Amino acid sequence: MELSAEYLREKLQRDLEAEHVEVEDTTPSRCASSFRVLVVSAKFEGKPLLQRHRLVNTCLAEELLHIHAFEQKTLTPEQWTREQQK
């Protein structure tokens, strides 16, 4: 299966109506297929961390079966703006 950072980025953006998505392929520094993602979406508003992460996990359920390591950061648009101002 084609598991590229670009593919993941597009899927996350589409399914989570994300305003901003970054996907980093961290495979070289680990021993197997690994990714780190940042998703900024209004869908996260009012949701605790676990629920946000589950949204992402559900979006990538199929792909995660083939990914060894996965890190994620989930922010609302407001949190993202604040973070960029730091």
Place this chain on the structure above:
Amino acid sequence: MSGSLGRAAAALLRWGRGAGGGLRGQGVRAASSGGSGSSERLDALVKKDRVVVFLKGTPEQPQCGFSNAVVQILRLHGVRDYAAYNVLDDPQLRQGIKDYSNWPTIPQVYLNGEFVGGCDILLQMHQNGDLVEELKKLGIRSALLGEKKDQDSK
């Protein structure tokens, strides 16, 4: 299919654990047949102790950076009394806990029988103070609170 088999084998070789970890995500999914990965057993495990973690490796010797992060965070908070289960020793447990929690990766953290999340979430809870609060609810005083008694009055 040979590509993914090669990758899994390379991963096992890299960690130097031989065949102990099994081929993750491949082959038969552990059914609830009363084995070590059954939901009945896992339900009992996560409720038996206030703090329960499923790791790759042990607290003394974590075998993965993310599992190590969980161990270090708990150490920072002075949480010494917790149950740690090494999924690398038991492929049924490894798959079973993923099914039980409906969570795709290890490590996994349970507080008071409730799934909290993985390393990312625990790290964020540690950074934003939520972990101190959650531990307090369990009757565990975080070491990071120190001896802060009357300092506020200065």
